[in-house]
Amino acid sequence: MNENRYKKAMDDVCDKYFNLTAEEMLAKAKASVDTEMEITMKKSTKRSIIGKLVGAAAACIVISGTAVSAMGYGPLGDTFRRFFGKDETTAEIIEQGHYSEIGQTQSDGIFTVTIDSVTGDKTAPKLLFDVTVNDETLAQTNDRIRLFAYILDEENYNNNLEQYGMWDAYGVKDPDINGLYHVCMDGPSAFMMNEAEVITAVKKISFDSDPENRIFDYDVDMEYRFTVPDQVLKNSYLDTVTGVTVSDGDVDYDLFYVEYGSYDTLFKFKFGFLGTDLAGGETDYYNVCDKFDNEWHKFAGSFVLTVDGVEYAPQELGYSYCDTDGEAFDAGTCSTWRG
DSSP: OOHHHHHHHHHHHHHHHOOOOHHHHHHHHHHHOOOOEEEEEOOOOOOOOSSOOOOOTTOEEEEOOOOBOTTSSSBHHHHHHHHOTTOHHHHHHHHTTOEEEEEEEEEOSSEEEEEEEEEEETTEEEEEEEEEEOOHHHHHHOSEEEEEEEEEOHHHHHHOGGGOOOEEEEEEEOSSSTTEEEEEEEOOGGGSSTTOEEEEEEEEEEESOOTTTOOOEEEEEEEEEEEOOTTOSBOOEEEEEEEEEEEOSSOEEEEEEEEEOSSOEEEEEEEEOTTOTTTTTOOOGGGTHHHHHHHHHHHHTTEEEEETTEEEOOSOOOOEEEEOSSSSSOTTEEEEOOO
16 A cells, blocks of 8 residues: 555544644643643653654654443453453443444355444544354464454545555454454544444455465455444544744754544654755655654654653654645645554
């Protein structure tokens, strides 16, 4: 896929639907999160950091920050912990009531795939799948599977599919039910809110081992349609920012956007590359984007976010695209996306 076009499309859709004013968003964020945050640039020796940080050459940073189970194991939060114990945030979100059962099932004989439910927050939705592998050899020789799916609205699914990549996630094997795997897949917030119909099209199931058929990747075609009800996804808050600039001495990065979510806090920066020493007279950003991405990674890698006295460092840094058509930023200004 063309990752730049895909990520930019996500941003454009989000810009369309997240239309609160900066004042409204900041008020909501302050009302919901009683914390004091400070960003500093210093080396961190921490290795057990909660969440992730996304940065980019125009820069973006992310720092992390009792329903009945349809799977038949009792409370859904406890069931989630059983198979995805490292993701305590999602388990807590489920227990707060932010989930919706879908319960749609399709089968092609070899595989039976059920979309069980939707949960997460509005910046990081999650889809929970149950996948039954009816081939005994495949099931016996694989402790995990990998599921691939498009998750889009109808317009983009029917007309712009080539611009998007599939979401994917590994599934863990159920220890009690033969051939059953549980999958928790991230989804795109732009298409899973506002009570619009979502199309989830499962297209491939992969295995680490296939000693009998030696296929490993199985093409499937299972299409599901559903709507995520309002208030199912836990609220996240967005804030536009002006007047905050950080510099590494070569490039000035202007903070313009922040997301406060349950899983992480996202910071987006933009910068002008034209005329900088790093650009070396180049006017086509994509001829020098690797230089700027490397510069950003070295700089943002030393950031520390302090929240209520606890320090968090970036765990993942992103990349940049350059908007040269003037729709979102002036020509020659770059921006980044959530990783």
